[in-house]
Amino acid sequence: MAGFLPSLETFAKGTLATAATLSTVGAGLLYYGQNYLIYPSAFPPGSRTEDVPVPSAYNLPYEDLELKTSDGITLRCYMLPQSKQLSKTHTAATPVPGEDDQSEDEFITSRPTVVMFHGNGGNHGHRIPLAKVFYLRMRCNVLMVSYRGYGLSEGSPSEKGLQIDAQTALDYLTSNPYFSKTPIILYGQSIGGAVSIDLASRNPSKIAALILENTFTSLPSLVPHALPLLGPFSFLCHQKWDSASKVPLIPATTPILMLSGVADELVPKEHMRALWEVVARRGETKTAGGVEFSKGLERAKYMEFELGGHNDTCVQPGYWTAVADFVAELGDKQPEQSETKL
Template sequence: MASRTPRLLLTPRTKTLSGFLVAALLLSGCSNVFFYPDRVTYITPDRLNLAYDDIYLDTADGETLHGWWLPAEVPENDAKGTVYFLHGNAQNISSHILNVTWLPEKGYNVFTIDYRGYGKSTGDPDIEGALHDAETGLRWLVAKPDVADKPVYIFGQSLGGGLAIPLASEWAQREERPRLNGLILDGTFSGFRQIAREKLGAFWLTWPFQIPLSWTIPEEYEGLDRIAGIRPVPVMIIHSVRDGIIPFHHGQALYEAAEEPKEFLQTDTPHGATFVIPGYKEAVLRFMARS
């Protein structure tokens, strides 16, 4: 992850773009049009009666990342483990935090960061930078004395899952410590290039450019190519048959490419809304308890 490459694309809003998008794509080669960060604070954990700490991390290339640490609601040192949450491509952690605020009550610590350019994090977003940021957060997390001796899980949602797969694969193949206890993917695309081609191909103005522009995306982080390398870490893939942003076949393809141990949870909610259903929360808790 040492080199830097042009910015990536990922958004369902491709259909709403005009000729300006075509010009931007041709000039930048799938660069800055697929991250949708903002700096609005939508909600903070204290508004949900949760304890939390603001965390600020410095990256090796000079950016500062902001994150939240949510401790488990159990006596000190009694946490069941820690979940490292990587969020989707829009807004920032304050709009995604409800996906994990139910975990502290269940005995799990939660740590989540904003990638560069999101929320209170500095810089501008791009795929290589976001991968560096995800690894920076994980290394900070596992260095905490109260974390390293308990199970650690990565939970990536949508774009966050696309970042989580190469991170978990490299972590496993380098035999980093502590060993990851599980990877959870929710509504994740099967590859950066594949989702780019689908989004570009869905709009007549960008349809002719779907193949050549997708070639500008780095190929070394494609989920289908990297997910098998996560073994022996257990993988849980969650995908909804009603996902209108990342079609269901992406989850199926990732599951087929993953090695055992693996589990597939077919859901029936809109994109990013998995945990409005209590039964889906319970399925994730069972997975973590077994891992």
């Protein structure tokens, strides 16, 4: 298990900017300048030029994937398609029963596809250690999305722009002859969780499941917690990412795993708990006698990690076991809804 966990040193480049950015989100409320502070794509230095790690540096095969958005922006992403040869070439790769009896194409289509939406700091290359866990341990196809204005992708980031980017990534998968046959799982950290929720709310029949870590109910609602003195000016935040209003649009049959760091110093744990309450209510039906839950519809799980901060929840004991179990159980049709504290 230890071999799958990303080291804090390796992961630091991608997470350092999150702390620097959210701690200054109040300054971002200056209406015309907030995009530059909410989306610090050039920090740490080099994140838009030479410091864009590639999967091959981690001994992972991959394809450079260029996606053209509907508004003409080129996104330069990474695609890691599965291969049954991994069991023979990577000692860390988990064997899949029956893989030797399948062709390469059949094996790709038999595995889930994870779409990774990262936090607001650094670039997608800084999250390769996380992709490695999905790729080798869970044997998933992995699409690492590079938002506009991040990494080597063109353009400038914004809420509308990232929404287009996410839709472009999903459209690529659903139009691909192989990935379109796979269950599509969205994995979002921090603002990437908001991107995931938004995408799933607009494509309810195309998403098999969501995994959300340390995300928020909305950006304006985060301001009073992060910077209490600027709370009265939160209305100036035009980058909304209003996840709380979008979760009800995701079907109650769509499994959701929520992973919350109780010690998160940037996004208070109350945000994840509030989102969990909305997630848990997806199966509500109104009756003459009040409210009752539609039995058998809710498939969600909420987990808290007592020592998890905003940037290190993903290395807490039990995190990846929970993710791996969730991915493995997606084929289970039995309803599951529980709350766990670690």
